[in-house]
Amino acid sequence: MIRLEQVRFRYDESPYELRVPALAIEAGEKVAIVAPSGAGKTTLLHLIAGILVPQAGSVRVNGIELSALGDAARRDFRCEHVGLVFQTFELLEYLDVAENIRLPYLVNRRLRAKDPGEAAVRELAAQAGLGEKLRRGVERLSQGERQRVALCRALIARPALLLADEPTGSLDPATGRVALDLLLELARVHRSTLVAVTHDRGLLGAFDRTVDLAELSARGPA
Amino acid sequence: MGVLRLAWRYVAYQRLKTALLVASLALTVFLPLAVRALVNGYSERLLARARATPLAAGARGSRYDLILHALYFRGAVPRAMPLRDVKALEAQGLGAAIPLHARFKAQGFPVVGTSLEYFEFRGLRPAAGRLPLRLGDCVAGAEAARALGLRPDDRLLTDPENVLDLAGAYPLRMRVTGILAPNASPDDRAIFADLKTVWLIQGLGHGHQDVVEDGDPGVILKREGGTVVANAALPTCVEVTDANLASFHFHGDPEAFPVSAALLVPPDEKSGVLLRGRYEKHETVQVLPPEAVVEDLLGLVLRVKRFFDANFALVALAMALLLALVVSLSLRLRARERETLYKLGCSRGTVFGMLAGELLLVAAMSLALVALLAAAGAAFQDDLMRMLLP
Numbered sequence: 123m124i125r126l127e128q129v130r131f132r133y134d135e136s137p138y139e140l141r142v143p144a145l146a147i148e149a150g151e152k153v154a155i156v157a158p159s160g161a162g163k164t165t166l167l168h169l170i171a172g173i174l175v176p177q178a179g180s181v182r183v184n185g186i187e188l189s190a191l192g193d194a195a196r197r198d199f200r201c202e203h204v205g206l207v208f209q210t211f212e213l214l215e216y217l218d219v220a221e222n223i224r225l226p227y228l229v230n231r232r233l234r235a236k237d238p239g240e241a242a243v244r245e246l247a248a249q250a251g252l253g254e255k256l257r258r259g260v261e262r263l264s265q266g267e268r269q270r271v272a273l274c275r276a277l278i279a280r281p282a283l284l285l286a287d288e289p290t291g292s293l294d295p296a297t298g299r300v301a302l303d304l305l306l307e308l309a310r311v312h313r314s315t316l317v318a319v320t321h322d323r324g325l326l327g328a329f330d331r332t333v334d335l336a337e338l339s340a341r342g343p344a
Numbered sequence: 345m346g347v348l349r350l351a352w353r354y355v356a357y358q359r360l361k362t363a364l365l366v367a368s369l370a371l372t373v374f375l376p377l378a379v380r381a382l383v384n385g386y387s388e389r390l391l392a393r394a395r396a397t398p399l400a401a402g403a404r405g406s407r408y409d410l411i412l413h414a415l416y417f418r419g420a421v422p423r424a425m426p427l428r429d430v431k432a433l434e435a436q437g438l439g440a441a442i443p444l445h446a447r448f449k450a451q452g453f454p455v456v457g458t459s460l461e462y463f464e465f466r467g468l469r470p471a472a473g474r475l476p477l478r479l480g481d482c483v484a485g486a487e488a489a490r491a492l493g494l495r496p497d498d499r500l501l502t503d504p505e506n507v508l509d510l511a512g513a514y515p516l517r518m519r520v521t522g523i524l525a526p527n528a529s530p531d532d533r534a535i536f537a538d539l540k541t542v543w544l545i546q547g548l549g550h551g552h553q554d555v556v557e558d559g560d561p562g563v564i565l566k567r568e569g570g571t572v573v574a575n576a577a578l579p580t581c582v583e584v585t586d587a588n589l590a591s592f593h594f595h596g597d598p599e600a601f602p603v604s605a606a607l608l609v610p611p612d613e614k615s616g617v618l619l620r621g622r623y624e625k626h627e628t629v630q631v632l633p634p635e636a637v638v639e640d641l642l643g644l645v646l647r648v649k650r651f652f653d654a655n656f657a658l659v660a661l662a663m664a665l666l667l668a669l670v671v672s673l674s675l676r677l678r679a680r681e682r683e684t685l686y687k688l689g690c691s692r693g694t695v696f697g698m699l700a701g702e703l704l705l706v707a708a709m710s711l712a713l714v715a716l717l718a719a720a721g722a723a724f725q726d727d728l729m730r731m732l733l734p
Binding site for chain 1: 347349350687
């Protein structure tokens with residue numbers, strides 16, 4: 123599903139360089155990525171999502187070499203294959219719950235042609251316990267509910283790959299646990315591969331395996 | 345479609361910000377247009393009246409005061425000239441002279457003393473009742489009648505010139521004999537009476553009890569031959585009626601009675617030029633072509649308008665800079681939103697298309713508001729014009 127080889131990435135004017143000699147994640151796996159702050163966890167997710175392109179090495183997802191694609195092609199790839207969950211949810215406050223869930227279809231022309239319609243939104247929202255709140259403005263939701271909306275938005279296009287960046291980072295421990303369980307459950311139901319970055323080592327047991335990015339980088343020069 | 349929908353949802357969510365932007369933009373566009381339309385309409389109306397009046401005459405003094413008074417019954421009352429000057433003008437044989445005496449008011453509307461020729465000259469005809477024929481009668485312009493709720497056979501009291509001047513002209517209770525049909529001119533807001541009726545208001549004539557036949561002997565101060573002098577206790581009439589009409593009389597030489605202006609109607613252009621030539625060096629009377637004077641006056645208005653134009657240009661520039669500031673601040677505040685949309689698969693072009701859509705919607709709403717204001721302005725244009733006309 124995901125293959126990274128000899129990947130090197132450095133932001134402009136940054137002294138730190140992310141190095142990933144080799145990383146493989148199989149389809150359907152639920153993988154947690156841990157590392158100290160600033161080690162490049164989010165950057166790694168962005169490389170896998172095709173948001174960033176490495177300066178060296180190869181990133182292949184579903185057999186597609188992302189480094190070889192242009193910006194538009196990587197965007198389309200992202201729309202079709204990747205669902206993204208952000209730490210601070212990044213919902214649009216001027217849209218209601220249903221519109222936020224459906225947002226990928228509203229903003230991507232290619233995806234719009236495959237819009238499953240309101241029924242799919244309702245079904246997914248019901249699975250996430252948001253069935254009664256579809257027309258509610260997101261600013262009137264609790265943090266936990268917002269995270270559930272963000273999960274639904276990531277899953278609406280039925281992506282093969284779900285990338286979650288600190289999905290419980292903005293939630294209290296109890297709510298975070300509930301959100302993670304939902305994330306894992308929805309990933310299972312939708313048969314998505316899940317790669318989640320987390321600080322919370324207490325949650326690692328819920329994943330199939332854990333990748334320590336610091337250890338991974340230290341294995342050898344990329 | 346998706347992008348426009350998002351743009352609409354954003355501007356709808358940011359109601360206050362959108363409303364402020366729309367109002368600011370709309371006013372920036374509307375105000376210069378409104379001022380231009382008003383100035384143009386104002387100029388056209390002033391000029392139309394001036395073009396319809398070949399010449400105006402009056403005592404020497406301010407030419408603007410004379411024309412504004414003779415044509416629009418507004419502004420300062422020019423110095424009066426004696427009726428004999430009007431007759432002298434007519435005696436030139438170069439056209440009719442229509443006297444006007446518009447010094448007084450009734451319920452705030454100018455009372456214009458004139459002759460029946462004025463109605464013919466201006467094309468005024470009664471929509472109800474008839475023109476004033478008897479001393480003390482008047483006819484009301486359409487709008488004055490509407491404002492005062494006048495109908496034929498009503499009574500209309502003139503305004504005292506100065507309530508503190510006990511020796512001044514007393515109000516006269518006039519009989520309204522007719523209401524003029526509207527003709528979209530200052531005539532609509534005037535009350536017309538015979539010249540003699542206005543002289544009555546001025547106190548040059550009066551009606552009172554016959555001191556010899558019916559009067560209280562106590563009011564007689566002295567008798568000298570056929571002349572009887574009475575004191576102020578002699579009852580005087582405040583209204584002309586059929587019963588007391590005969591008691592009304594004027595003291596003094598009617599040829600010396602005042603008129604505030606005269607309209608001259610030469611039969612052709614040449615007669616007008618001759619008339620102007622003959623009065624060019626006249627010591628007490630001036631003969632003016634209203635169109636030239638009004639154009640001169642409008643030159644002043646247009647100079648003021650140019651100042652407004654420059655002011656509006658600066659305001660528009662300031663508005664554009666403020667808008668640019670608002671947009672740039674908005675872009676900065678929404679940087680994360682743009683980044684999120686990009687990560688979710690939205691192209692950067694589409695993101696900026698969405699922002700452009702928001703601006704377009706604001707612009708469209710501003711234009712709609714401008715159209716609405718323009719429609720309202722058009723509906724109230726006549727009222728505005730009346731407020732503005734001198």
